[in-house]
Amino acid sequence: MVFKTTFSSNRPPRRQGGFTLVEYMIGMGIAGTILTVILALVLYSGRNFASLANYANLQATSLHAIDQMSADIRQTDELTAFTTNSMTFDFGANGTLVYAYSPSARTLTRTLAGTSKVLLTECDTMTFSIFQRNPVAGTWDQYAIGDTNETKVIQVKWKCSRAIFGQKVNTEEEQTSKIVIRSN
Numbered sequence: 513m514v515f516k517t518t519f520s521s522n523r524p525p526r527r528q529g530g531f532t533l534v535e536y537m538i539g540m541g542i543a544g545t546i547l548t549v550i551l552a553l554v555l556y557s558g559r560n561f562a563s564l565a566n567y568a569n570l571q572a573t574s575l576h577a578i579d580q581m582s583a584d585i586r587q588t589d590e591l592t593a594f595t596t597n598s599m600t601f602d603f604g605a606n607g608t609l610v611y612a613y614s615p616s617a618r619t620l621t622r623t624l625a626g627t628s629k630v631l632l633t634e635c636d637t638m639t640f641s642i643f644q645r646n647p648v649a650g651t652w653d654q655y656a657i658g659d660t661n662e663t664k665v666i667q668v669k670w671k672c673s674r675a676i677f678g679q680k681v682n683t684e685e686e687q688t689s690k691i692v693i694r695s696n
Contacts, residue, residue, distance in 0.1 A: 562676050570634075570672055574687050577620060577631040581668060584609055584622070585691045591663040596639050599666065613638040613670075620670070638670040645692065654690075666691045 531539070585601065588609060593600035603609040607625035613635065614621070620632035632638075643654035645664035654665050669688045673680050 559677065566674055566676055570674065573632060574670075574672065578668070578687065578689050580622065580631060581611065582689065582691050584624075585666055586694045588693055589695050591642065591660045591666070591693065594640065594642055594660050594663070596641070599640050611640070613640075632670065632672060634674050635670050635672045638668070641667040641669075643667065643690075664693055666693065 584603075587603070588601035589604050590602050591599060592602050592608075597615070598610065598612040601609040603624065608623075610621075610623040612621050612623070613619070615638075618633065618635050619630050620635055620638060622629050622631050642657055642660065642663040643665040644657050644662055645654065647654055657663065667688065667690045669686055671686050
């Protein structure tokens with residue numbers, strides 16, 4: 513004799529593993545939001561790192577230029593020609609030394625005995641000024657002069673900037689230096 517046992521239950525049929533369409537759509541929305549936030553942070557960080565590297569490079573270039581100018585000008589014999597964008601010095605046995613700023617090219621060029629070298633690029637403004645060595649009473653300033661024969665102090669001012677991702681950013685603070693001609 514064969515006994516057949518049948519069990520019946522009032523439970524609903526068991527669901528198979530997986531997600532419903534609604535659960536899938538909610539999960540995709542949350543994942544999309546998280547990815548958007550992560551992408552925004554990555555882009556923001558990348559722009560900040562590029563700006564920081566750009567600023568550090570601008571500063572290093574400016575320091576190199578002012579070091580070169582200071583070393584050269586201190587050793588010159590005299591200033592022979594001057595405009596607000598150009599200075600020409602007698603450099604003794606080494607010949608003639610010229611520092612010239614080109615507003616259209618945005619460059620500062622050093623020329624010694626016919627050999628030119630660009631010291632600064634992407635320079636928005638630059639001015640040269642000449643002074644006597646004697647200070648104005650009660651200040652740190654020197655007397656401004658117009659005659660190159662009386663020049664003892666040269667002042668150089670400039671501001672450089674670059675474009676990052678198509679935007680002009682990281683304009684340096686104005687670089688200023690006063691350099692004394694020591695030979696006179």
